[in-house]
Amino acid sequence: MSMHTSLKQQAIDILRMNDRGGYTVPTARLYPYQWEWDSVFAALGFATFDRNRAWEEIETLFSGQWEDGMVPHIIFHKTDPDYFPGPEMWKSNTVPPSSGHSQPPVAASAMLTMMKTGGPEDRKRAEKLFEKLVAWHRWFHKYRDPDETGVVGIIHPWESGRDNCPDWDIGMEQITVPDDLGDLPRRDITHVDPSERPTAEQYNRYLAIVKFGHECKWDHLEIARNGPFFMVDPCVQFALMRGDRDLAELADEFGLPGIRDEAESWLKRAKEGCGSFWSEDVGGFVAKDLRSGTLSTAFTNASAMALYADAGDAAQQARLVREVTAILDCCTYGFPSWDPRDSQFESRRYWRGPIWSVVNYMIGTGLAEKGHGALAERLRGDTRRAVETSGFYEYFDPLTGEGLGGKLFTWTAAIHLAWAM
Numbered sequence: 250m251s252m253h254t255s256l257k258q259q260a261i262d263i264l265r266m267n268d269r270g271g272y273t274v275p276t277a278r279l280y281p282y283q284w285e286w287d288s289v290f291a292a293l294g295f296a297t298f299d300r301n302r303a304w305e306e307i308e309t310l311f312s313g314q315w316e317d318g319m320v321p322h323i324i325f326h327k328t329d330p331d332y333f334p335g336p337e338m339w340k341s342n343t344v345p346p347s348s349g350h351s352q353p354p355v356a357a358s359a360m361l362t363m364m365k366t367g368g369p370e371d372r373k374r375a376e377k378l379f380e381k382l383v384a385w386h387r388w389f390h391k392y393r394d395p396d397e398t399g400v401v402g403i404i405h406p407w408e409s410g411r412d413n414c415p416d417w418d419i420g421m422e423q424i425t426v427p428d429d430l431g432d433l434p435r436r437d438i439t440h441v442d443p444s445e446r447p448t449a450e451q452y453n454r455y456l457a458i459v460k461f462g463h464e465c466k467w468d469h470l471e472i473a474r475n476g477p478f479f480m481v482d483p484c485v486q487f488a489l490m491r492g493d494r495d496l497a498e499l500a501d502e503f504g505l506p507g508i509r510d511e512a513e514s515w516l517k518r519a520k521e522g523c524g525s526f527w528s529e530d531v532g533g534f535v536a537k538d539l540r541s542g543t544l545s546t547a548f549t550n551a552s553a554m555a556l557y558a559d560a561g562d563a564a565q566q567a568r569l570v571r572e573v574t575a576i577l578d579c580c581t582y583g584f585p586s587w588d589p590r591d592s593q594f595e596s597r598r599y600w601r602g603p604i605w606s607v608v609n610y611m612i613g614t615g616l617a618e619k620g621h622g623a624l625a626e627r628l629r630g631d632t633r634r635a636v637e638t639s640g641f642y643e644y645f646d647p648l649t650g651e652g653l654g655g656k657l658f659t660w661t662a663a664i665h666l667a668w669a670m
């Protein structure tokens with residue numbers, strides 16, 4: 250793209266370019282389908298210049314909702330050989346075909362933001378989707394927290410959206426790779442440098458979970474109880490808590506006190522549940538393996554989302570803000586997906602170190618709301634500078650700002666428009 254085009258115009262052009270008609274792909278070739286949280290953030294970007302297109306993005310996403318309420322993490326609108334694992338591996342038996350698990354539930358919060366910044370038409374579109382939104386939140390509470398502990402589990406690292414974060418190594422180590430899995434025809438490493446992607450061993454385990462899922466016909470209670478992987482993800486937990494809070498506000502707006510009360514009771518239980526994945530050693534909320542009880546060992550960008558959900562008591566929040574500050578002090582660009590002071594940090598490998606605009610947006614929003622305006626501004630500035638330095642990449646090296654992974658990336662462009670500009 251020409252250097253003479255402003256970054257704002259480039260971001261708009263990227264959203265238009267990745268538009269496949271009613272939905273956007275995260276980027277051409279590497280991710281040729283509709284992804285759940287990418288789409289929701291895309292809507293926030295579209296909302297800055299095309300309200301109708303913004304709502305369409307979320308409406309198309311909900312057109313792939315399962316009967317039980319789940320919104321799948323990938324919707325395969327048109328089969329595309331550029332991506333593995335495609336619909337034939339997931340065997341979802343739905344129309345349109347989709348993957349078999351979800352992703353961070355960020356739609357309620359985006360819909361509330363779009364309604365607050367919009368007019369009567371925005372309100373109408375939000376109200377029309379509301380029932381589906383409620384069904385999705387109910388699904389999360391029922392199937393991802395079957396014992397009503399206040400804490401939801403994820404059944405696959407992909408459900409967290411933070412695919413290969415060291416957090417998941419704990420649960421992944423316990424997975425036995427079936428003998429009949431064969432050689433995986435990976436496509437991602439034909440599009441981007443393999444050193445910026447998950448390893449072969451990780452992919453075998455990712456697919457082992459998919460196999461368990463389709464073999465039990467995506468029976469989500471069975472998967473939560475007996476599946477190969479079940480861990481707490483602070484990102485999903487905090488996105489859901491924030492989403493429940495925003496869902497309650499939407500319910501209030503639409504005159505539905507019963508649903509507001511339901512969402513508030515989820516939130517109350519969740520606030521109590523958060524104590525179970527607080528790590529005093531780390532000074533923050535961390536991932537936790539629900540099978541063995543093991544806590545992860547380092548502070549991540551998901552840990553830094555605690556304020557966005559208003560999780561923790563005053564002492565815990567003060568402590569985690571100290572960690573956030575200390576980590577930002579060792580980076581040129583925040584917020585890294587793994588603590589740079591830890592030996593497992595890899596500045597260029599995907600969710601094991603690099604920074605991600607969408608997570609920065611949620612962290613920054615939480616910091617600003619809880620009175621840490623200077624930190625929030627710093628993070629917003631870093632998010633903008635990374636794009637100024639390298640362009641609209643999928644993720645960035647926190648030490649150098651080098652752009653990594655896919656180029657001309659939808660959610661990086663969307664967050665630039667909606668927040669970082």
Ligand code: 2M8
Nearest residue numbers: 275280284286287407409410411412
């Ligand atoms: C990445 O995940 C997909 C699997 O879902 C992949 O690597 O194939 C993650 O960064 C995820 O958070 C994101 O939604 C997706 C599309 O951008 O890519």
